[in-house]
Amino acid sequence: MLSRSLARAGFLTLSLLLALLATPLARAADDAALRAALAPMREADFNDKLQLVEQLAALDHPRVAAILKALADSRLYYQDAENRAVIGLDEAADIAIEDAASGAALGRASKRDLGRITANNRLRNLIENRLASLGLSSADSGQRKAAVQAFLKNPDPAGTERLKARLAVETDNDIQDLLTMALALVDLASPDAGVRARAATILGGRLQPELRGPLARMAAEDADPAAREAARIALTRTEFRLQLLGWAETLFFGLSLGSVLILAAIGLAVTFGVMGVINMAHGELMMLGAYTTWLTQQWLPVNWSLPVAVPLAFLVAALAGIAIERGVIRFLYGRPLETLLATFGVSLILQQAVRSIFSPLNRSVATPDWMSGTLALGPLEVTLNRLVIIGFCIAVFALLWWALQRTRLGLEVRAVTQNRAMAQAMGVRSARVDALTFGLGSGIAGVAGVALSQLTNVGPNLGQSYIVDSFMVVVFGGVGNLWGTLVAGLSLGVANKMVEPWAGAVLAKILVLAFLVLFIQKRPRGLFPQRGRAAEA
Amino acid sequence: MRLPAWLLSDRAGLALLAVLVVLVLVVPALNLLVPSDHPLHLSAYTVTLLGKYLCYALLAISVDLVWGYMGILSLGHAAFFALGGYCFGMYLMRQIGARGVYGNPDLPDFMVFLNWHELPWYWQGFDQFWFAALMVLAVPGLLAFVFGWFAFRSRVSGVYLSIITQALTYALMLAFFRNEMGFGGNNGLTDFKEALGVPLHADGTRTVLFGLSALALAGGYLACRWLVSTRLGRVLVAIRDCEPRARFLGYRVERIKALVFTFSAMLAGVAGALYVPQVGIINPGEFAPLNSIEAVIWVAIGGRGTLVGAVVGAVLVNYAKTWLTGALPEAWLFALGGLFVAVTLLLPQGLIGWLRRREAAA
Numbered sequence: 001m002l003s004r005s006l007a008r009a010g011f012l013t014l015s016l017l018l019a020l021l022a023t024p025l026a027r028a029a030d031d032a033a034l035r036a037a038l039a040p041m042r043e044a045d046f047n048d049k050l051q052l053v054e055q056l057a058a059l060d061h062p063r064v065a066a067i068l069k070a071l072a073d074s075r076l077y078y079q080d081a082e083n084r085a086v087i088g089l090d091e092a093a094d095i096a097i098e099d100a101a102s103g104a105a106l107g108r109a110s111k112r113d114l115g116r117i118t119a120n121n122r123l124r125n126l127i128e129n130r131l132a133s134l135g136l137s138s139a140d141s142g143q144r145k146a147a148v149q150a151f152l153k154n155p156d157p158a159g160t161e162r163l164k165a166r167l168a169v170e171t172d173n174d175i176q177d178l179l180t181m182a183l184a185l186v187d188l189a190s191p192d193a194g195v196r197a198r199a200a201t202i203l204g205g206r207l208q209p210e211l212r213g214p215l216a217r218m219a220a221e222d223a224d225p226a227a228r229e230a231a232r233i234a235l236t237r238t239e240f241r242l243q244l245l246g247w248a249e250t251l252f253f254g255l256s257l258g259s260v261l262i263l264a265a266i267g268l269a270v271t272f273g274v275m276g277v278i279n280m281a282h283g284e285l286m287m288l289g290a291y292t293t294w295l296t297q298q299w300l301p302v303n304w305s306l307p308v309a310v311p312l313a314f315l316v317a318a319l320a321g322i323a324i325e326r327g328v329i330r331f332l333y334g335r336p337l338e339t340l341l342a343t344f345g346v347s348l349i350l351q352q353a354v355r356s357i358f359s360p361l362n363r364s365v366a367t368p369d370w371m372s373g374t375l376a377l378g379p380l381e382v383t384l385n386r387l388v389i390i391g392f393c394i395a396v397f398a399l400l401w402w403a404l405q406r407t408r409l410g411l412e413v414r415a416v417t418q419n420r421a422m423a424q425a426m427g428v429r430s431a432r433v434d435a436l437t438f439g440l441g442s443g444i445a446g447v448a449g450v451a452l453s454q455l456t457n458v459g460p461n462l463g464q465s466y467i468v469d470s471f472m473v474v475v476f477g478g479v480g481n482l483w484g485t486l487v488a489g490l491s492l493g494v495a496n497k498m499v500e501p502w503a504g505a506v507l508a509k510i511l512v513l514a515f516l517v518l519f520i521q522k523r524p525r526g527l528f529p530q531r532g533r534a535a536e537a
Numbered sequence: 538m539r540l541p542a543w544l545l546s547d548r549a550g551l552a553l554l555a556v557l558v559v560l561v562l563v564v565p566a567l568n569l570l571v572p573s574d575h576p577l578h579l580s581a582y583t584v585t586l587l588g589k590y591l592c593y594a595l596l597a598i599s600v601d602l603v604w605g606y607m608g609i610l611s612l613g614h615a616a617f618f619a620l621g622g623y624c625f626g627m628y629l630m631r632q633i634g635a636r637g638v639y640g641n642p643d644l645p646d647f648m649v650f651l652n653w654h655e656l657p658w659y660w661q662g663f664d665q666f667w668f669a670a671l672m673v674l675a676v677p678g679l680l681a682f683v684f685g686w687f688a689f690r691s692r693v694s695g696v697y698l699s700i701i702t703q704a705l706t707y708a709l710m711l712a713f714f715r716n717e718m719g720f721g722g723n724n725g726l727t728d729f730k731e732a733l734g735v736p737l738h739a740d741g742t743r744t745v746l747f748g749l750s751a752l753a754l755a756g757g758y759l760a761c762r763w764l765v766s767t768r769l770g771r772v773l774v775a776i777r778d779c780e781p782r783a784r785f786l787g788y789r790v791e792r793i794k795a796l797v798f799t800f801s802a803m804l805a806g807v808a809g810a811l812y813v814p815q816v817g818i819i820n821p822g823e824f825a826p827l828n829s830i831e832a833v834i835w836v837a838i839g840g841r842g843t844l845v846g847a848v849v850g851a852v853l854v855n856y857a858k859t860w861l862t863g864a865l866p867e868a869w870l871f872a873l874g875g876l877f878v879a880v881t882l883l884l885p886q887g888l889i890g891w892l893r894r895r896e897a898a899a
Contacts, residue, residue, distance in 0.1 A: 336696045337610045338881045345877020352870035513708040521691045
């Protein structure tokens with residue numbers, strides 16, 4: 001393995017050196033040919049230009065690709081005064097130009113002294129094709145791939161020989177596969193029914209959108225019944241795979257929405273579920289987390305801001321939460337409806353505070369580079385930010401579970417939840433535990449806000465839009481049960497996304513809400529009700 | 538004529554009724570009879586504003602009936618208010634006739650805009666006043682009955698009930714925002730012209746609407762006061778204080794709750810129906826959960842379980858809102874939020890409760 005790659009590297013270096021040595025001589029000859037092909041462009045009609053493009057494409061010259069591209073984009077000009085073709089680099093009246101043949105920058109020239117070399121769509125198609133086959137022999141595998149993909153979009157039997165030649169020497173598995181596909185696509189038009197049927201079988205089950213049209217046509221119209229049948233089977237396989245892909249996509253979006261719901265609800269699961277406190281300001285604590293993210297981005301480069309924002313948001317929201325608990329909630333234990341009203345008041349104050357400090361407009365939080373873009377999981381393309389948030393949600397859940405099950409604080413929290421008087425008798429300072437638990441739940445809300453800032457607008461109303469949802473998740477899962485929250489969030493997310501394609505986003509949400517309202521009627525204590533003594537409280 | 542005993546003993550209620558009578562006599566007079574440059578003149582704007590307060594007060598009474606006497610904290614009463622408003626708004630919409638922007642005699646403007654060709658079935662009949670008036674009671678009542686019947690039968694109570702009532706109004710808000718629902722989507726119903734052949738924007742109509750609101754408030758108050766003074770009213774309080782005990786004593790708790798909840802929703806519907814012609818618009822924003830919670834806070838501030846307190850709270854808070862949003866727009870939510878916190882912490886019985894306790898102590 002190693003020796004082979006070493007040998008390959010050596011070979012590459014060698015050929016590069018040779019190429020460098022040979023360049024001056026070969027270049028001079030090529031340049032002349034290039035200029036010879038460019039010169040008639042000025043006067044040629046579109047038919048002549050087709051010829052000239054073929055001529056250019058046949059030249060093995062590094063500038064050909066740039067020239068053809070410029071011609072297709074109508075950026076190729078002829079400078080009569082200097083008798084040379086130039087490429088326009090911008091659209092100013094005083095246009096920046098470079099020499100077409102050498103690529104040397106020529107400064108600026110008045111557009112009036114340049115004659116545009118026009119192109120029509122037929123010419124553009126040809127150029128696209130030729131550019132594609134030029135790319136086939138590129139050393140860069142990305143360009144080769146793009147070339148074959150361009151061929152797939154716009155198959156041209158004339159290019160078949162090049163494809164075959166490339167397939168014989170291609171080493172990259174992906175590109176081999178694409179080349180086979182491209183050749184099979186050409187073979188679909190073969191006069192031989194056997195070849196057509198074989199080609200259809202090769203194309204079956206592939207997801208490239210370009211392949212389905214020809215296959216469908218063949219399944220409907222082919223003169224040969226065997227070939228028709230082959231095309232039909234191939235098409236069924238493709239459709240089956242597409243359906244699977246669709247389901248996988250729905251599942252992913254569902255999991256993504258579910259993880260957002262869990263993040264929003266899990267802090268609530270602590271304050272409402274474990275402590276029995278209704279905190280209507282929970283959404284506003286998330287909002288505080290999101291604004292903390294925005295603030296860190298004002299000071300830190302975007303790529304570094306999130307890892308800093310997570311602990312900061314936890315701290316900010318936790319402190320706010322502790323303040324709410326000490327200032328308001330502790331006077332209202334045992335009076336859940338009053339707690340609800342008072343915390344709602346707190347939420348209004350927080351909203352207005354943010355509105356007054358940061359303006360009522362939405363703030364845009366930038367997405368760091370490492371979270372933007374997509375990741376291909378096989379044929380499934382998933383957006384990285386959603387993937388990261390799913391992972392983040394799992395991490396937060398695991399941490400919280402660990403905190404409640406394995407730490408001293410967690411032990412005390414569970415003790416106070418189960419029997420406050422007994423816990424106090426055992427020396428647990430229940431007031432302190434209350435404040436810390438509330439801080440923990442609130443801090444997690446702040447952390448959820450960091451995740452939300454990557455998905456939605458950060459504004460004063462951020463929290464309001466999640467508060468109903470998060471209560472629903474907690475109640476659906478069963479109060480006082482973290483695992484219930486997890487299952488409830490995921491299933492609601494997936495259900496929502498499954499209903500969405502045929503009902504639309506808003507109606508899906510309404511249906512899910514209606515389902516929840518009905519569900520709570522049937523099982524008022526949620527999916528996983530608490531049992532034993534705690535259930536009586 | 539002798540007043541019944543339940544009313545005679547209710548001094549605060551009598552005072553409220555007296556105030557309403559005075560308002561009904563004085564406000565139209567100051568608006569219509571006093572020349573507009575006189576300092577005592579009440580502008581049409583003020584009359585409408587007062588009418589709005591009275592509608593809110595009726596909504597507050599309906600909240601107080603279920604919260605103060607039955608212990609059900611509904612965070613979705615604005616939904617019933619808005620539904621009543623929509624029912625009456627639909628009638629007003631049909632009265633526009635061919636005077637809309639598109640001049641279509643059969644369809645409201647927004648339907649023409651959505652390229653609809655005929656009236657949806659649920660709009661049929663709303664060109665008749667009696668039908669719309671019936672629906673103002675029936676739609677909120679039916680929703681409340683179905684919702685309450687299922688919720689109370691499966692013994693959803695306390696905080697859970699509060700949260701699902703909030704989900705209910707939230708879901709309705711999302712639904713009414715959809716254009717496909719056929720209720721004007723985001724913009725709601727507006728641009729009303731007349732009701733029963735009377736132009737809505739005339740000063741006389743405004744004072745009549747004000748009078749009707751006062752009448753509805755007085756009627757609603759008397760009905761609720763009578764209700765809570767009957768045996769049924771005592772059972773309500775028993776349910777509030779200890780539901781299982783009331784159940785063990787043999788009362789069909791869920792039926793009583795559903796019944797009173799439905800009645801309360803109808804009152805809210807009437808309030809909404811009177812509110813819409815006065816403000817001239819109804820849109821899905823009325824379903825916002827915040828509106829329901831605001832209604833709860835009016836009751837909490839005035840004093841729950843007193844009925845009069847609900848009226849006092851609604852008028853005071855809304856007056857403060859009108860004044861603050863004009864003078865210090867930034868401060869309104871701070872003030873409202875502060876009220877929530879302060880009232881629950883410092884004045885758990887509300888203003889009326891506090892006054893009564895002082896009186897008892899003195």
